[in-house]
Amino acid sequence: MKTLLIYKSIHHGNTEKIAKVMANSLEAELMDLKNYQTNLIDEYDLIGFGSGIYFNKPHKKLIKFIDDLNDVKGKKAFVFTTSGRGTIGYNDLLINKLSHKGFKIIGDFSCKGFDTWGPFKLIGGLNKGKPDEEDLKNVKKFAESLNGEIE
């Protein structure tokens, strides 16, 4: 199964950090959205979409990117985010949009990430050191569960 991970990670590289662990586990291609070339996803069987959360949403360029994709027929996909709050519900927007495009969502993951946005900077930031070793273990477990899903 050929797997591609596309991500947007602009604050502290938190999402990129977990994307790297996923890519390693899944033997996937890892790509910052800014390096994406048209129609590349056609060449892959499974696509992971990842982003930090900015003002309660994934990065607007990733949202637009998904909005602009052509419809697919049941291509497998998963979603991952890091955020100050770490809530899994932040994944819903991408899950819904991808489902409407015809993707079959086979999993999603979220965890907390170091956050120095706005007032949090004054107190040295939230979630220092996150994603940490424990989070990365969970990322690995998540990726392995996907491997089970696609074998």
Ligand SMILES: Cc1cc2nc3c(=O)[nH]c(=O)nc-3n(C[C@H](O)[C@H](O)[C@H](O)COP(=O)(O)O)c2cc1C
């Ligand atoms: C401009 C900005 C807005 C943010 N808004 C939110 C938010 O609404 N909710 C939240 O939980 N975290 C928020 N965060 C924290 C980030 O989601 C968190 O640090 C995330 O791990 C960043 O991922 P990245 O390092 O991959 O960019 C915000 C961070 C920035 C810089």
